[in-house]
Amino acid sequence: QVQLVESGGGLVEAGGSLRLSCAASGRTFASYAMGWFRQAPGKEREFVATISRNGGTTYYTDSVKGRFTISRDNAQNTVALQMNSLKPEDTAVYYCAARSWLTGTIASLYDYWGQGTQVTVSL
Numbered sequence: 124q125v126q127l128v129e130s131g132g133g134l135v136e137a138g139g140s141l142r143l144s145c146a147a148s149g150r151t152f153a154s155y156a157m158g159w160f161r162q163a164p165g166k167e168r169e170f171v172a173t174i175s176r177n178g179g180t181t182y183y184t185d186s187v188k189g190r191f192t193i194s195r196d197n198a199q200n201t202v203a204l205q206m207n208s209l210k211p212e213d214t215a216v217y218y219c220a221a222r223s224w225l226t227g228t229i230a231s232l233y234d235y236w237g238q239g240t241q242v243t244v245s246l
Contacts, residue, residue: 124149124235125147125148125149125151125152125234125235126147126148126149126235127145127147127148127219127220127221127235127236127237128145128146128237128238129143129144129145129217129218129219129237129238129239129240130143130144130145130146130240131143131144131240132217132240132241132242133241133242133243134243135209135242135243135244135245136244136245136246137209137210137244137245137246138208138209139209139244140205140206140207140208140209141206141209141242142203142204142205142206143159143203143204143206143217143219143240143242144201144202144203145157145159145202145203145219145237146200146201147200147201147202147221148200149200152197152200152221153176153177153197154176154223154224155176155221155222155223155224155234155235156173156174156175156176156221156222156223156224156225156226156227157173157174157193157195157202157219157220157221157222158170158171158172158173158174158219158221158222158226158227158228158233159171159172159173159193159202159204159217159218159219159220160217160218160220160230160233161213161215161216161217161218161242162215162216162239163214163215163216166215168218168230169184170184170228170229170230171183171184171187171191171204171217172184172187172191172204173193173226173227173228174193174194174195174202174226175226176224177197178194178195178197180226181193182226182228184228186212187206187213190206190207190208190209191204191205191206191207192204192205192207193205202219204217206242209242209244210244211244211245211246212244213242213244214242214243214244215241215242216239216240216241216242217239217240217241218236218237218238218239219236219237220233220234220235220236220237221233221234221235221236222234
């Protein structure tokens, strides 16, 4: 079992940056692909980014390509999401998720979820 705890959310002006971090418990972190999802008020949870078990493969939703970067440190059991050039439409609760073995863009395929961290981007 994996427990995930996100941190790093907050309020930032448009054009600013935030770095989200997700700390995972357990000794099998490296066997999980990791993902970031977000959910804005009144909207469904949507995929943001995913990273493979060894960090060699990443994939992003089109709206964040070139602005967000996902990374992981298997020695520290952490995954991060660096968010630059933030826009008001990036405002959402951001969730870290873990999936056994394979990356993916569909939320229902992920096995474990964090509690979420709020990101608010103001004009």
